[in-house]
Amino acid sequence: MDVLLRSARIIDENSKYHQQTRDILIEKGVIKVIRKKIELPPKCKEIKINNLHVSNGWFDTSVSFGEPGFEERDTIENGLRTAALSGVTKVAVNPNTNPVIDNKSQVEFLIQKSAGSAVALFPIANLTQGAQGKELAELYDMKNSGAVAFSDYSRGIENANLLKIALLYAQNFDGLIMSFPQDDSIGSHGFVNESPATTKLGLNAVPNLSEELQIVRDLYLLEYTGGKLHIPTITTAGAVKLIREAKKKGLDVSCSVSAHHLSLTDEEIASFDSNFKVNPPLRTSKDVKALIKGVQDGTIDMIVSDHNPIDIENKKVEFENGLSGTIGLETLFGSVSNLVGIESFVKCMTTNPQKRFGLPPSVIEENACADLTLFDPDREYVFEEEMIRSKSHNSAFLGKSLKGQALGIFARNQLVI
Numbered sequence: 184m185d186v187l188l189r190s191a192r193i194i195d196e197n198s199k200y201h202q203q204t205r206d207i208l209i210e211k212g213v214i215k216v217i218r219k220k221i222e223l224p225p226k227c228k229e230i231k232i233n234n235l236h237v238s239n240g241w242f243d244t245s246v247s248f249g250e251p252g253f254e255e256r257d258t259i260e261n262g263l264r265t266a267a268l269s270g271v272t273k274v275a276v277n278p279n280t281n282p283v284i285d286n287k288s289q290v291e292f293l294i295q296k297s298a299g300s301a302v303a304l305f306p307i308a309n310l311t312q313g314a315q316g317k318e319l320a321e322l323y324d325m326k327n328s329g330a331v332a333f334s335d336y337s338r339g340i341e342n343a344n345l346l347k348i349a350l351l352y353a354q355n356f357d358g359l360i361m362s363f364p365q366d367d368s369i370g371s372h373g374f375v376n377e378s379p380a381t382t383k384l385g386l387n388a389v390p391n392l393s394e395e396l397q398i399v400r401d402l403y404l405l406e407y408t409g410g411k412l413h414i415p416t417i418t419t420a421g422a423v424k425l426i427r428e429a430k431k432k433g434l435d436v437s438c439s440v441s442a443h444h445l446s447l448t449d450e451e452i453a454s455f456d457s458n459f460k461v462n463p464p465l466r467t468s469k470d471v472k473a474l475i476k477g478v479q480d481g482t483i484d485m486i487v488s489d490h491n492p493i494d495i496e497n498k499k500v501e502f503e504n505g506l507s508g509t510i511g512l513e514t515l516f517g518s519v520s521n522l523v524g525i526e527s528f529v530k531c532m533t534t535n536p537q538k539r540f541g542l543p544p545s546v547i548e549e550n551a552c553a554d555l556t557l558f559d560p561d562r563e564y565v566f567e568e569e570m571i572r573s574k575s576h577n578s579a580f581l582g583k584s585l586k587g588q589a590l591g592i593f594a595r596n597q598l599v600i
Contacts, residue, residue, distance in 0.1 A: 184447025184596055185210045187223055188557070189231040193531050195237040198547040207237065211554045212596030217549055220384050228598065232590060233562055236525075239545045240272025240416055240554040240594050243515065244439060245415055245487035247336070247508070251292065252281025254274035256492040257574040259293070263302040265572040267599035269488075270556040272302055275540060277336040279491075285309040285320040287328040290373040294329050301597035305331040305540065309362065310349060316341055319349055326356050331540045332413065334361035337507070339340065339397055341367055352411035359540065361413045362401045364422060365463065368382060369393040374466045374507065376449040384452060386503070389464050391419040394552040398422055401535045402429045407434060414438040416489055418463045420473030437539050438482075440474050441489035442511055443579050446518045447471075451579070457505035458500055458579045461489075475516060478523045478531060486523070487533040488515040492575030509579040516558060517585030525560050557590040557600065565586065 188207040192198040206221040207214060223229055230477035239428040243266065249256035257265075259276075267276050276293060278284035284293065291304045297304035308330035312318045322333055333349070340346045340362055349360050364369075370393030398414060402425065405412045417423065417438050429436050444462060450470050451459045459465060477483040491508030498505050511518075520528040537544060545554055566580045591600030 184212070184598060185227040186222065186408050186500045186593060186598055187221060187227050187229045188235065188237060189229060191235045191237040193547050194236055194525060195547040197205070197528065197534070198496060200547060202378050209593060212553055214547065214549055223435060225525055230600070232557070232559070234559045235559055236558050237547070237557050238529045239533040239547060240592060241270050241466070241556050242273040242536040243488050243490070243512070243532070244275040244485055244506050244536045244540060245277060245441070245489045246274040246492045246512065247277045247279050249492055250280065250296070252421040255494045259296045259304070263297060263300040263304065264599070265512050266302045267533060267592050268572055268589070270516055270592060271512060272554050272556060272592045272594040273305065273542070275305045275307050275331055277307055278314065278334065279336045282424065283314045284311050285312050285314065285485050287321065287324045288326040288468060289323050290330050299595045301592060303328070303360065303595065304463050307334050307336070307361070310335050310340070310592070311345070315340060316345065319345065319352070322349070322353060322358055323356055324414070326358055332359040332361050334415065335363065337363055338508050339363050339365040339367050342552050345399065346402050347408055350405060350408040350412065354410045355454060357541070359411045359413055361415055362476045364394045364397045364414050364417055364550055365389070365575060366393045366397040369396065374460055374464065375452050375576035376466050376504070378449055378467050381452055381482065386452070391421055394419050395421040398425050402434060402436065405434050406432070410435065412436045416441050416444065416463060416487065417483070418444045418466045418470060418474070420470050423473045423482055427477070430482065437484040439485035440478065441487050442519045443509055443513050445471065445474055445478070445487070445522060455502045457500065457502050458509055458577050458581065460502060460505050460507050461509055461579070475522055479527050484531065484535045486519060487513045492578045494575055498575070498577045502505045509577055510571070510573045510575060513571060514578065514580040514585060516589045517566070517587045518580055518583070520560060521585040557592065559590060560587045562586070562588040582592045
């Protein structure tokens with residue numbers, strides 16, 4: 184497919200065109216020419232959008248779709264289209280399915296289901312058999328089949344020795360181990376943050392201590408074993424401090440933060456709207472400020488949507504009984520880009536996750552493969568239900584004012600806009 188992007192402002196700190204406005208000609212999936220003005224070739228689709236910005240394709244490293252097993256929440260096909268229209272060209276898909284992704288056949292199923300999509304799908308396989316936290320799954324086989332990391336999504340690893348063995352074993356094939364930051368002996372019965380705002384509501388709480396104790400343990404194990412550790416969706420100021428100190432010591436650790444933890448606080452819980460029930464729970468404004476600073480100073484490596492569609496039967500119920508999770512692909516950019524800064528956002532969605540998850544680096548230059556996200560960072564709007572493209576509508580951002588909107592992607596020789 185041949186496409187000409189008109190007057191696109193390029194955001195790519197590794198490109199000589201960074202912060203320059205240029206026409207970009209794409210032929211057969213390759214960036215052929217970047218100039219101030221390009222004549223429109225025959226049989227070439229012209230894209231001309233006011234305030235068009237372009238970056239390397241965004242990589243969201245925490246996405247759930249439901250399939251297999253929970254297709255009523257969403258399917259891989261619709262989920263990938265939602266990702267594309269949300270500016271995402273690559274997704275790492277969590278293993279919270281039924282059956283779980285704990286063997287090579289399930290890894291290969293996910294990859295095969297995504298064939299032909301403009302969005303590349305990279306499976307995150309379960310760390311333990313059946314996601315039960317007792318025995319390691321067949322990590323090496325799943326790595327060879329295409330798994331990019333190993334995680335029991337949204338479940339803490341209680342057995343410290345199990346995590347120790349995983350970190351040691353995965354070094355044989357450069358595997359990335361993920362450990363959800365929650366000590367279940369403290370936080371397993373709670374579903375909101377422990378703070379004055381939530382205590383008044385009489386709801387069971389998950390204190391910051393639950394997250395930070397688990398991170399301290401995991402970092403100590405990493406220092407002992409070596410290897411590569413990723414801590415997903417951190418939420419507290421203390422967690423940011425712990426990881427910052429670990430990086431200064433030279434530990435090979437990375438972490439991510441979700442868009443909703445960067446932009447929402449636990450005060451939202453007062454409405455008892457189950458769309459705000461997420462795991463980890465929303466924290467205080469003090470924590471949010473520390474997370475934003477962590478993104479800006481490079482302590483936090485990645486921003487994720489933590490997109491988790493939940494069907495209405497399991498979400499539109501009493502707060503205590505609803506499942507945790509919010510969809511987030513559609514609001515990923517608009518909810519946080521202007522909080523952390525456009526360049527920080529793009530780095531956390533491109534360079535950093537590509538490097539950590541073992542993908543080749545990308546740069547916007549002539550003769551490079553076109554893997555691009557199109558967006559307008561200044562467009563302001565209120566997020567309404569009709570803007571949702573997911574099958575499930577459990578969004579924590581319904582009715583929220585957002586700034587910045589993804590317009591689509593060009594990837595794998597396909598334009599989705």
